[in-house]
Amino acid sequence: MKKSLIVAKREYIKVVRKPSFWLSTLFFPVFIVAVTLISGFSSVQFEEKLKSGLSEANKVLIVDESNFIKDYFFVDKIERADNLEESITEVVNGNADAVIYFPADVTSTKALQIYTQDQGLFLNERYNSFADTLLKQSILSDLNDPAKVEVYNSTLNYQVTTYKDGVETNFSLSKLLVPGISLVLYFILTTFATSYLLLSVSEEKENRVMEIVLSAIKPKDLIVGKIIGLIGIIITQVLLLIVLSIIGVLLVGNLLQGSTATGINPVNIPLGSIDIEISQLIGQIILGIIFTLSGFFILACVMVGVGAASPTYKEAQSLSSIFILISIFPIYFITTILGDPSGTLAQILSYLPFTASLILLLRSALDALSTTEAVIGVALLVLYCVLGVILAFKLFEFGALEYNKKISISEFISGRRKSRKIT
Amino acid sequence: MSKEIITVKNFSKSFGTKKVIDDLTFEVFEGEVFAFLGANGSGKTTTIRCLLNILQEDSGELLINNEVYSPTLSSLLGYLPEERGLYLTSRVLETLVYFGQLKGLSKIEATENARNYLQRVDLADKENVDIKKLSSGQQQKIQLGITVINKPKLLILDEPTKGLDPVNRELLLNILLELNKNGSTIVFSTHQMEEVEKIADRLLMIKDGRAVLYGSVAAVKSKYSDNSLYLNFEGKLQEETNLFNAVINKNRAVIRLKDGASKQEVIKYLADSVNVLKLEESTPSLNDIFIQVMNK
Numbered sequence: 022m023k024k025s026l027i028v029a030k031r032e033y034i035k036v037v038r039k040p041s042f043w044l045s046t047l048f049f050p051v052f053i054v055a056v057t058l059i060s061g062f063s064s065v066q067f068e069e070k071l072k073s074g075l076s077e078a079n080k081v082l083i084v085d086e087s088n089f090i091k092d093y094f095f096v097d098k099i100e101r102a103d104n105l106e107e108s109i110t111e112v113v114n115g116n117a118d119a120v121i122y123f124p125a126d127v128t129s130t131k132a133l134q135i136y137t138q139d140q141g142l143f144l145n146e147r148y149n150s151f152a153d154t155l156l157k158q159s160i161l162s163d164l165n166d167p168a169k170v171e172v173y174n175s176t177l178n179y180q181v182t183t184y185k186d187g188v189e190t191n192f193s194l195s196k197l198l199v200p201g202i203s204l205v206l207y208f209i210l211t212t213f214a215t216s217y218l219l220l221s222v223s224e225e226k227e228n229r230v231m232e233i234v235l236s237a238i239k240p241k242d243l244i245v246g247k248i249i250g251l252i253g254i255i256i257t258q259v260l261l262l263i264v265l266s267i268i269g270v271l272l273v274g275n276l277l278q279g280s281t282a283t284g285i286n287p288v289n290i291p292l293g294s295i296d297i298e299i300s301q302l303i304g305q306i307i308l309g310i311i312f313t314l315s316g317f318f319i320l321a322c323v324m325v326g327v328g329a330a331s332p333t334y335k336e337a338q339s340l341s342s343i344f345i346l347i348s349i350f351p352i353y354f355i356t357t358i359l360g361d362p363s364g365t366l367a368q369i370l371s372y373l374p375f376t377a378s379l380i381l382l383l384r385s386a387l388d389a390l391s392t393t394e395a396v397i398g399v400a401l402l403v404l405y406c407v408l409g410v411i412l413a414f415k416l417f418e419f420g421a422l423e424y425n426k427k428i429s430i431s432e433f434i435s436g437r438r439k440s441r442k443i444t
Numbered sequence: 445m446s447k448e449i450i451t452v453k454n455f456s457k458s459f460g461t462k463k464v465i466d467d468l469t470f471e472v473f474e475g476e477v478f479a480f481l482g483a484n485g486s487g488k489t490t491t492i493r494c495l496l497n498i499l500q501e502d503s504g505e506l507l508i509n510n511e512v513y514s515p516t517l518s519s520l521l522g523y524l525p526e527e528r529g530l531y532l533t534s535r536v537l538e539t540l541v542y543f544g545q546l547k548g549l550s551k552i553e554a555t556e557n558a559r560n561y562l563q564r565v566d567l568a569d570k571e572n573v574d575i576k577k578l579s580s581g582q583q584q585k586i587q588l589g590i591t592v593i594n595k596p597k598l599l600i601l602d603e604p605t606k607g608l609d610p611v612n613r614e615l616l617l618n619i620l621l622e623l624n625k626n627g628s629t630i631v632f633s634t635h636q637m638e639e640v641e642k643i644a645d646r647l648l649m650i651k652d653g654r655a656v657l658y659g660s661v662a663a664v665k666s667k668y669s670d671n672s673l674y675l676n677f678e679g680k681l682q683e684e685t686n687l688f689n690a691v692i693n694k695n696r697a698v699i700r701l702k703d704g705a706s707k708q709e710v711i712k713y714l715a716d717s718v719n720v721l722k723l724e725e726s727t728p729s730l731n732d733i734f735i736q737v738m739n740k
Contacts, residue, residue, distance in 0.1 A: 024515075027545045035534070229529030233590060236496055236523040237546040239515050422498065422527075 024238045028246025033253040036217055045213070046258050047265070054269070078118035081148070082108040083155075086125040091159045112136045121152045190388075199302065200386030203309035206259065207382060210317035211348050214255050215324045215341075221247050222328030223337045231421050240417055244325055251321070308385050308395060315402035316378025320348060322409030326416035332423070347375040351383075362389035371398055374405045446473035448510075449598055449629050450495065455504030456653075457490055464490050466653040468504070472631055472646075477624050479644035479661075480633040483738050487653045488633040489526050492602055496523060508598065519548035522596035526603050526633075528587050530575045536562070537571035540589050547594040554593060561589045565615065581612045588616060592623060599623060601632040605639060617643055637730035647730075649737060656737050665727045668736065672726035673699040673710065679718035687713055695721070 036042050082102040083090060095101050102108040102120070111117040119137035124130065133156070135148050161170050183190045225231045234243060323344045331337035351358060351370050358367045362384045370376040371384065371394065381398045384390040390398070450472035457465040465487045472478045482488045493499040495506045497513045508517060531539055537558055544554025562568045565585045567578075575583060584607065591599065599620070605613045613636075621643055624630050634640065640647055640661065647664060649657035657664050675681075675690075675697045683690050687705040691698045701710055707725070714720055728736075 024546055027542070031542055224531070228532055229525075229527045230531060232493075232498065232525040232527060233523065233543070233587075234546070235498055235515070236521065236525075237515055237518040237543065242515075422493075 022242070022245075025242045025246035025249060028238065028243055029249035029253065032217075032221055032247050032250025035221075036250075036254050037257060042254075046261050049262075080111075080117045081151075082111065082117050082120045083123070084108055084120060085123045087123040087127045087156075089127070089156055089159045090123060091162055094155055094159065109136050112138070119148050121148060121155070123152075123156065127156075197386050199305040199309050200382055203313045203382050204379075204386065207313045207316055207379060208349070209258060209262075210255060210313065211320055211345060213258065214251050214317065215320045215345070217254060218247060218251050218321055219324040219328045219337055219341050220334060221250075222325055223331065223334035226329065226331075226421060227333050235421065240414065240421070244414075244417070247325075248321060305385065308390075308399075309382065311399055311402065312378045312382045312385070315406055316348070316382075318406050319374060319378070319402075319409045320344065322406070322413035325413040326420075329413075329417040330420040330423075344375060348379065351376050351379055358383060359387065362387045368394075372401055374409075377402055377405070446475055448472065449474045449508065450478075450631065451505065451507040451510070452491070452495065453505040455491070455494065455506055456502050457487070457494055457499070458502055464653050465494075465650075468650065468653065468655055470648050470655060470658055472629060474629050475624070475627065476645040477620070477630045477643050478632075479640040479647040480631060481635075481637075481640065481647055481649040481657075481734065482633070482651060484635075486650050488650065489602055491650075492525075492600055492631075492633070496521075496600070518546065519594055520597040521547075522591040522594065522599040522601075522628075524587060524591040524599075524601040524604055526606070530583055530586060530590075532576035533574060535572050535574055536567065536578070536586060539575060539586065540593055543590040544593040547596075549594055557593050557595065558589065561593065564619070565589070580607065581609060584608055584612065585615075588619065592619070595623075595626075596628060599628050599630045599632075601630070603634055604632055605634065605636060613639075637734055641730050649734070651738060657733070661730070664733065665730065668733045669725065669727045671701040673701070673707070674722075674724040674726055675699055675714065675718075675720065676722040677714070677718040677720055681714075681718050685713065698726075 079098055081099050083095070083099060084102050084105045105120070105122055108117065108120040108122075112120050115138070119135060122134035122136070124132070124134070127133065133152050135152060137145065137148060139145060140147070161173060164170060225234060238246075324341055327341045327344070328334075328337050331340055354366060354370075357364070358370075358380065361367065367380055367384060367389075370380040377398060381390065381395070381402075385395070448471045450470075452471070453469050455465055455468045456463070468487075468491065480488050480491070490499065494501045495508065495513060497506075506512070509520065511517065513521075534542075537555070540558035540561065541551060541554040544557060545551060549557065559568070559571070562571055565588075567582060567585060570578060570582065575586060578586065588604070591601070601620075604620075605616055608616060617639060620630055620632070624643075630643075632639075632644075644661055646660045647657065648655060659667075677695055677697065681690055681692055681697055683692060686702070687710050688699045688701050691700075699710060699714070701707065711723065714723065
């Protein structure tokens with residue numbers, strides 16, 4: 022164990038000393054925030070541009086053969102026209118911005134026609150909403166009941182009561198807290214952490230240091246040391262992210278509160294909404310730790326095996342990316358899984374080695390994991406971890422000193438090349 | 445006789461259908477310099493790897509200090525493999541200290557040993573330099589430093605001078621001799637026979653996985669001696685006696701011993717019959733012996 026700690030310390034210092042570690046760790050949250058802000062800003066800009074379609078127009082012609090459109094809408098730049106062909110010509114010649122045509126059979130076809138200048142795929146739709154409003158508000162005005170019109174135009178609130186197994190269920194956002202944190206950790210572990218492990222194993226092999234190292238330390242101690250170092254790196258990364266998040270929250274809070282900000286807890290966290298039972302919270306934490314760590318551990322085993330079996334880091338990287346992709350590929354089916362977290366797809370993916378952790382975490386977050394399924398999931402994950410360790414150590418035995426060639430599957434299965442026993 | 449530090453008995457190893465080592469037996473004694481010789485692919489590296497339990501033997505017994513090697517014995521061992529490298533992005537001192545600690549030294553001991561070694565090989569000013577910035581020769585010195593950082597009782601070096609220039613080769617051999625003088629046993633494989641002649645006490649030569657020569661360097665050379673003596677003399681020397689035939693050229697002669705004649709008898713005869721100015725035994729070089737054995 023002492024030697025493992027020496028290895029762990031070296032692995033930790035080696036990584037955290039690199040500027041690239043700090044850049045990537047700091048860049049990750051900044052990147053996420055920047056992407057969110059840019060995306061949000063673009064979306065708002067686009068919506069405003071859509072809304073400004075009418076305000077920027079000089080002349081919009083309405084050809085109403087349905088006779089639904091009320092006269093009081095024809096003000097300012099909105100003009101009634103009788104002839105559709107002539108109106109279209111005006112748009113073509115640039116004398117009008119748009120023609121909205123309400124056909125006589127709109128009640129049966131439910132279709133309107135809009136003619137306007139081409140301004141790109143999305144902005145060509147800028148009169149749709151106006152035409153829709155014009156028609157619906159005209160029809161509503163026939164009701165002659167302001168209260169009904171107001172209800173129609175208001176945003177409704179919903180109170181949903183749900184039942185499961187004959188009992189009323191009580192969903193709270195606070196239930197998502199632990200699984201949510203576990204999911205974030207899972208992604209950090211599978212993307213960042215395992216790549217450090219792969220680099221570490223490959224580096225020793227590619228630089229021909231492995232044989233000297235193995236003469237001084239048992240392979241098991243070496244691998245354990247690397248994993249401990251890796252965990253240290255992840256803890257540093259997570260702590261850094263937490264500190265950055267707190268600073269970010271405080272800064273944003275202060276900015277939002279302006280000069281009167283007190284600087285103390287400016288963001289109002291609704292503590293009252295954390296209504297999860299302690300026993301449930303402990304259960305979630307235990308499951309979160311098991312699912313997250315087992316997912317990481319399975320991939321860590323893959324990285325050790327792949328790193329040892331490949332002659333160069335580059336080759337190891339290509340091979341390992343397949344496994345990382347498999348591990349996060351359920352994201353492509355996220356809509357289906359979120360829509361039906363107990364469905365067939367979710368159930369199948371819950372029990373496959375590289376997807377089980379992520380799916381079980383997701384289902385646990387959605388409260389869609391029964392106790393039986395959780396027990397089976399945990400048992401399978403433990404089994405996959407044990408198999409992973411056995412395979413990783415076998416590959417390490419076979420491949421660690423094969424400097425010039427990749428280990429073939431047939432050689433590995435036949436076990437012809439007897440190597441040292443990992444102790 | 446000294447105590448055995450390495451014991452190999454009836455060791456065999458195959459890769460697939462190819463038998464690499466066939467029933468090999470030898471010992472290395474404490475305090476000696478032992479050369480392990482053989483052509484490329486003769487099984488030297490395989491033997492060393494099995495001895496260090498990096499590869500598993502098919503049969504036989506390979507012991508260090510009467511135990512099967514495991515890294516728990518690493519404090520007494522220094523190993524320089526044939527395929528060797530370094531952590532290129534790490535610094536010189538921290539690399540040496542890391543391996544020192546892996547071999548059981550405290551950080552303070554490892555740092556002290558590392559600094560002494562760097563001083564010895566003129567790299568004291570490079571302790572905080574990244575290894576990738578060192579020249580190839582300097583990197584080899586660091587590799588040797590990793591091997592000897594723990595002042596090991598047993599040094600196993602697989603082609604230690606491979607790739608070294610003559611100056612650094614000389615430096616390395618001197619370091620090995622120093623270590624040997626201080627009590628380290630040295631086992632090394634090489635193709636450079638002059639190195640063996642210079643530092644080795646005993647040797648083992650293997651061919652196709654079998655021992656073909658084994659013993660002290662002097663004994664091996666003597667075995668391949670052609671029973672001739674080179675003589676510088678004054679006086680009259682007979683061309684043929686019942687002990688030898690002589691090929692005389694002015695005051696020099698090559699004396700070829702006849703079957704059954706001993707060198708002592710011939711030397712006594714020469715001392716009695718002529719004024720001996722210089723007398724040398726004719727022995728082949730290890731290089732000649734190596735070529736002769738490998739071509740058999």
